[in-house]
Amino acid sequence: MKAPNRNLFAVREFLKDYLDLKKDKTNELETVESIRRGVEFKGANLWILIFAIFMASLGLNVNSTAVIIGAMLISPLMGPIMGIGLSVGLNDFELMKRSLKSLLITTAFSVATATFFFLISPFDQAQSELLARTSPTIYDVLIALFGGLAGVVAISTKEKGNVIAGVAIATALMPPLCTAGFGLATGNLVYFLGAFYLYFINCVFISLATFIGVRVMHFQRKEFVDKSRERTVHRSIVFIVLVTMCPAVYLTFNIIRSSLFERSAYKFITEQLSFDNTQILDKQIIHKGDSAEIKVILVGEDVPAASIALARHKLADYKLNRTRLTVMQGMNNAPVDMSSIRAMVMEDFYKSSEERLKEQQQKIASLETSLATYRAFDALGQKIIPELKVLYPSVKTLSISHTIETRVDSMRTDTITLAVMKFAKRPKEAEKTKISEWLKARVGAKRLRLIAE
Incomplete structure (x- = not known):
């Protein structure tokens, strides 16, 4: 029994040596003070944010990824969000109030600036970069969580590097705010709610990640001389956290459920609705609350009703029990969403063009090597x-x-x-x-x- 214990001890020491955060940890007070300074949004900080919002809105308007990334690098939005997570971890109610106040101010200024920009902008068409910020997925939740963890670890180390800038880009806090402003400017409530929903999820999970990092690295919590005051502060923080987290948990649960449903629906369409001499012209996956439906338009040879009934029977195998399957064949059975068809044609054209381009690039590379x-x-x-x-x-x-x-x-x-x-x-x-x-x-x-x- 001694050998296994010795091996376990060796593994534990190895992991401790390589994964110990205390090695690179800077002075705790410096880290806390650095986050505290980032919480304040007055004067220059606020003007930088306004200009960054203008930049990001312009980037979204002209569909320029480079401009959007540049705006995210400039933006100081991470400060108040990390301040909220730090305040919960340190049991600091005053810091929480300041952070929440700053977050509300920055959010209001950001949305107002974006709304103003899109009101005066001559372009009112939603580009792909704008549309990408209106429907959060489980990946956005995970990116915010892991990005926040990377951020709090980086800010607490001696060599901070460019991690904070990377986190700001990865979690993409600014584009949803700009998209929310676009929704208000164009009167599109769906865009506004979807974008604000994504921004809210990002804020909550970056704060949660900061809180986890502060607790894992054992930051010194605030001590109170008056114990009754400490209990009051603790209860206030717990109440605010619950009020914030409950909607986030509910929304995240819905995101996960929608993501799982869409994955199962696409798998079902690929495996059960692929017939010889028939092609899927259009497909729609609708999932709103308890209402779920898969709509598919087929062209080519008519698929027998028995085959469609068999596919409908197999919905349960994909955990789509309460999902309604609607299959339309031909172009005369029902109105066709021409925008979806155009999108699918363009997608196929893009994919085939991309494949041909890759083949040509490989041939050119081979010929250049020979030459x-x-x-x-x-x-x-x-x-x-x-x-x-x-x-x-x-x-x-x-x-x-x-x-x-x-x-x-x-x-x-x-x-x-x-x-x-x-x-x-x-x-x-x-x-x-x-x-x-x-x-x-x-x-x-x-x-x-x-x-x-």
């Missing part, structure tokens, strides 16, 4: 000719090439360097071998065949 090889041999031949004149004066011409040799009996191929040399006087075998070895070393070839003329 570079020929050029290299040509240049090398020109380079060694002066040496040949001195070492072997009887040489009249030299030709070096890279070729593939195929064995007739086994069809086995091999790469070989071929050197063809013309002599004024045919060399003896010993001299020919010597020249061959010199060429092999000079050219850097593994296999070289010398043909003497």
Whole structure:
């Protein structure tokens, strides 16, 4: 029993040595003070945020990812959100009040700035970058959580690096606020609620990650001389956390449920609604509360009703028991969403174009490699000719090439360097071998065949 215990101890020590956060941990007071400073939003900080919102809104308006990333790098939005997580971890009610106040102010200014921009902007069409910020998924939750953990670990270490900037980009706090402003400016409540929903989820999970990091790294919690005051503060913090977290937990649960439903629905469509000589023209997956429906439009040969009934029967195998399956065949059975069809055609065109482009790029790369090889041999031949004149004066011409040799009996191929040399006087075998070895070393070839003329 001693060996397993010794192995377990060795593994524990190894993990402790490599995963210990205390090694790089900076002064705790410096970390807390750094987050506290980031909480305040007055003067320059607020103006930077306003200009960053203008930049991000412009980037979303013209569909420029580079401009959006630049705006996120400038934005100081992370400060109040991390301040909330820190205040909960340290049991600091005053810091929580300041952080919440700053978060509300920054959110209000951000949405107001974005709304103003989109009201005066001549472009009112929703681009793909805007649409991407209106429907949060489980991935947004996970990105916010892990990004927040990376942020709090980075800010508590001596070498902070560029992690905070990376977290600001990954969690994408600004684009949802700009999209919310776009929703208000265009009167689209769905855009506003969806974008604000994403922003709220990001804020909650970054704060949660900060709280977890503060507790794991054992930051010193605030002590109160008056114990009754401490109990009051603790209850107030717990109440605020519950009020904030309960909607977030409920919304996150719905996100997870929707994500699982969509994954199962797409798998069902791929596996059960793929028929010979029939193509899926359009598909819609609707999941709102307890209402769930899969709509599919098929073109081509009509699929028998028995096959559709069998597919409908298999919904339960994909945990889609209460889902209604609607299959429409042909173009005359029901109104067709032409925008969806155009999107699918463009998607197929883009995919096929992308595949062709990759194939062409591979061919070009292969041809460039071959051309570079020929050029290299040509240049090398020109380079060694002066040496040949001195070492072997009887040489009249030299030709070096890279070729593939195929064995007739086994069809086995091999790469070989071929050197063809013309002599004024045919060399003896010993001299020919010597020249061959010199060429092999000079050219850097593994296999070289010398043909003497």
